[in-house]
Amino acid sequence: MSDIRNDGSAVAGSAAASPGGELFSEERSADVVAASFADTPDSRLREVLTALTRHLHEFIKEVELTEEEWTTAIEFLTATGQKCDPVRQEFVLLSDVLGVSMLVETINHRAGGGTESTVLGPFHMVESPERELGANIALDGKGEACLVTGTVTDPTGKPLPRALIDVWQANEDGFYDVQQPELQPERNLRGLFSADDEGQFWFRSIVPRYYPIPTDGPVGSLLAATRRHPIRPAHMHFIVTAPGHRPVTTHLFVADSPYIDSDAVFGVKESLVRQFPLVDDPTRAAELGLANPFRTVHFDVALLPLSAAEAQGAGHVDLEDRP
Numbered sequence: 001m002s003d004i005r006n007d008g009s010a011v012a013g014s015a016a017a018s019p020g021g022e023l024f025s026e027e028r029s030a031d032v033v034a035a036s037f038a039d040t041p042d043s044r045l046r047e048v049l050t051a052l053t054r055h056l057h058e059f060i061k062e063v064e065l066t067e068e069e070w071t072t073a074i075e076f077l078t079a080t081g082q083k084c085d086p087v088r089q090e091f092v093l094l095s096d097v098l099g100v101s102m103l104v105e106t107i108n109h110r111a112g113g114g115t116e117s118t119v120l121g122p123f124h125m126v127e128s129p130e131r132e133l134g135a136n137i138a139l140d141g142k143g144e145a146c147l148v149t150g151t152v153t154d155p156t157g158k159p160l161p162r163a164l165i166d167v168w169q170a171n172e173d174g175f176y177d178v179q180q181p182e183l184q185p186e187r188n189l190r191g192l193f194s195a196d197d198e199g200q201f202w203f204r205s206i207v208p209r210y211y212p213i214p215t216d217g218p219v220g221s222l223l224a225a226t227r228r229h230p231i232r233p234a235h236m237h238f239i240v241t242a243p244g245h246r247p248v249t250t251h252l253f254v255a256d257s258p259y260i261d262s263d264a265v266f267g268v269k270e271s272l273v274r275q276f277p278l279v280d281d282p283t284r285a286a287e288l289g290l291a292n293p294f295r296t297v298h299f300d301v302a303l304l305p306l307s308a309a310e311a312q313g314a315g316h317v318d319l320e321d322r323p
């Protein structure tokens with residue numbers, strides 16, 4: 001803005017909210033309020049607050065917000081805060097359904113030849129148990145059996161041995177283990193795998209089901225009022241890490257899942273959608289210890305090398321080194 005110097009200090013005689021400065025007016029409201037942040041020592045905080053003020057005022061002027069609407073907005077945000085507790089974060093949910101979570105994620109993790117990222121989601125709340133390659137993470141044996149395979153490489157295709165693959169997913173009814181502690185075994189459908197010397201990983205699981213995000217709070221009311229459904233298409237969560245490379249937090253989406261084109265949190269990226277072909281091969285099924293027929297899916301993951309700056313202080317922990 002013209003009346004704030006690059007160093008953030010207010011230019012003498014410019015608009016300011018301090019005594020003697022420019023008084024508030026409809027026309028100059030954003031400038032007057034933005035100028036009040038001119039002495040903020042933290043330049044990033046000043047930049048963010050100034051831009052926030054400008055966009056917020058522009059938005060209110062564009063829609064000519066009524067007092068009743070303002071009250072409704074305050075009550076909505078109050079209710080959103082009051083819905084939060086140690087296991088429920090309604091503000092994150094609000095960020096999700098407004099596409100803010102995905103935008104922040106996308107801006108901060110531009111793929112650049114690596115596997116695209118997507119939202120972490122709220123269900124990585126417990127540590128995935130270490131499992132051997134090939135293990136079956138469907139501890140209760142319920143659901144349509146699926147063999148998951150893939151290779152972790154760099155963007156040139158060079159394998160990354162001992163990459164860590166952290167996986168978690170919903171069951172055939174669309175629930176995570178932590179949502180059904182009475183019904184599902186602890187750490188059901190979760191696993192932490194260490195890739196082999198060729199960067200390959202494989203494990204057994206089931207095909208996950210689509211599921212709704214929580215709708216019993218203000219965000220659910222928002223979705224209902226706007227005739228939006230709360231469903232996320234079927235997916236498996238992955239966090240993949242390897243020494244010297246940028247970790248990726250991503251999903252593997254089931255291609256033929258309902259709602260694949262209308263994820264409530266906008267998490268779907270085309271590059272992350274895979275077919276889960278059906279295999280009818282009793283011999284192979286018996287070898288794998290799976291019911292026949294079974295599904296398969298292949299998901300290769302490419303990690304970007306860390307820049308020199310990123311490499312400093314970035315740590316990778318091998319399974320053997322974990323506490």
Ligand SMILES: [Fe+2]
Binds near residue numbers: 121123170
């Ligand atoms: Fe999920």
